[in-house]
Amino acid sequence: MNTASSFHDRAAAALENPVLQQALGHARARFIDKREAAVKKLPEFDALRDRAIEIKDHVLAHLPFYLDHFARQVEASGGQVHWCDDADAARKKILDICQKANARTVAKGKTMVGEEIALNDFLQTHGIRPVETDLGEYLVQIRKETPSHIVAPALHITKEQAAADFRAHHRDRDPSRKLDHIADLLAEARSVLRQEFLQADVGITGANLLVAETGSTAIVTNEGNGDLSQSLPQVHIVLAGFEKLVPTLEDAAVILRLLARSATGQEASVYTSFSTGPRRGDDVDGPREFHVVLLDNGRSRLLGGEFQEMLRCIRCGACLNHCPVYQAIGGHAYGWVYPGPMGAVLTPTLNPSSDAATLPFASTLCGRCEDVCPMRIPLPRMLRALRHQAFARGLVKQPEKLTLATWSWVVKHRRLYRIMLAGMRPALRWKLVADLVPPLRSWRRQRALPVPQVKGQR
């Protein structure tokens, strides 16, 4: 959690950053239009959503059974499952596995849970070099930043910036080479990362899905970096929140049919890969060790409560893409791993802090997120519930509390209400009032102040 600054400061900086605004503008049309086109092409999209919700709700209602089955299947195929209560336990477990493998380099597929537990810094302080292999994550890593979007981590970076970063970081290349097109950047990243894949001792990936039936984990990528991360090194570690669990491969297919369409408008990601245990018998390649690190980190607290539906989230990013607030300020303003509407729920619930408590208020509750969420997560309802919690905990300060109390009292008394309005109407025309009253000053930063209608004005 970025505690060095407040949400307000970060949002202000984002609004004033022309490069970020340009990048956000490009992304907005791309994601929204493509998703819409993909959804239109699939008549059964809404039926799939209903089915996916049934599957997830069923798993969450029978978690011990399915987790147990999953673990048995992983072990039966030669893998190991590690149950980690919190970020600290997960980091230590992963370090332990890496140290036992004498790992010097770790190839990483994109994992938001990895960001959630701040894994890279931890590995680095213990002398292990993590290399991000997703192009966006790689860019973010060499810039020493954090991802700003859960699907497109480098959304906030323009291709011009990326070219400059590559020139600064890949010093052994011809300085006069062209890096004008995305294809040039991809080709360069590929050649840099190819060596990293080949020499990595451990591969760490996330999981879009955990399949209880077979003990498999599944990832989706567009670059194939997840596959190379998990197949080439001797050790494959899967790091995932336990809520990624589904009962069967059939169920996994339902989720997959929603995931890429909701995220980027693709019918499927370029690579969809299932891993089941380490290499077996006659396999010519594949890791010798297969570990699944299952993380709780506050997720189980959501079970049985008013935020349980948040555990349905398949991390598609549709809510971010369609959120007008995210579109205006980007992901870093949210201060932690998960931005946009899903982040405004996950951050206060998994990583509470007074700054996190601001996030649910930074929304008009327009409801577009819930409209596009493939899992129909009632995000506005949850944001409102978090506001109620913040209020009940005394996090809403004066003079707002007093204003609300006064308002609800005045509106019940007809005469008082009319007197208040009779006073406010002319006051709203006075320059002194407009200049001094804080909400009016806030309004006038960007807009003209409307003046009340004069009675009988024609």
Added chain:
Amino acid sequence: MGPGGEMDRPGPRIALLRTCLVDLYRPSVAEAAGILLQRVGCLVTPVAAPACCGQPNYNSGDANGATKTAKQLIAALEPYDYVVVPAGSCAGMIRVHYPNLLADDGEWRHRAGDIAKKTFELTQFLTEIKPLPRTTGSWSGSVAYHDSCSCLRELGLKKAPRDLLCRIDGIDLRDIPDAESCCGFGGAFTVKFPDISGAMAQRKTGAIADTGAETLTSTDLGCLLHLAGKLRRDGQKVAVRHIAEILAGMMDIAPIETSEDEGRS
């Protein structure tokens, strides 16, 4: 006297919830709503108190304050056949959120449910319950219609307000591109996060300018005040009016004014 020979049967009794923004900023909206409801044969009584549905408290986290207001308003509305509101957000509060707010509250759960069923946003009422007759005056000029998020998502109203506008002779109705995007008002949000709100308004006013429309209208005065302020700050000449005023043919009323209009200091 009601239309179509219904002299012996009194029309439905409507409680008109004027809304606080209308009371403060633009009473002609309530006047227009009253005219329209009478035109379809209703007996209209403005709700005296409480004057607010409790949404500001509800959305700011003050569930207790909202609950108290909600209970008082429900009691005040119960004697009427219907409740009509010239605003999607307040109608949505009653229809969608009152039952949630009072879900655990014994008898109030049912009372909230009953009130929710008989509460309608104005254009919704004039389409589903008491359809407005075909000819409703005339209008000259182009009008861009803005969908409020509560109308779109809480009330499912997209076609009805447009249909009502299209029935007006001479009207040139324009669609605003990217209509599903929020304008950035959001009640208290607009003054708590003014710069984000302003950025969202900028996108919306840019889209409105793209329509070339002379007038902007909507079901929700909050959106309209916010957008009028942004349009005027940007030097745009679009006239901003509430849909009730256009449907009632109130062309002689001045559009929403701001302190930065030409000729003002």
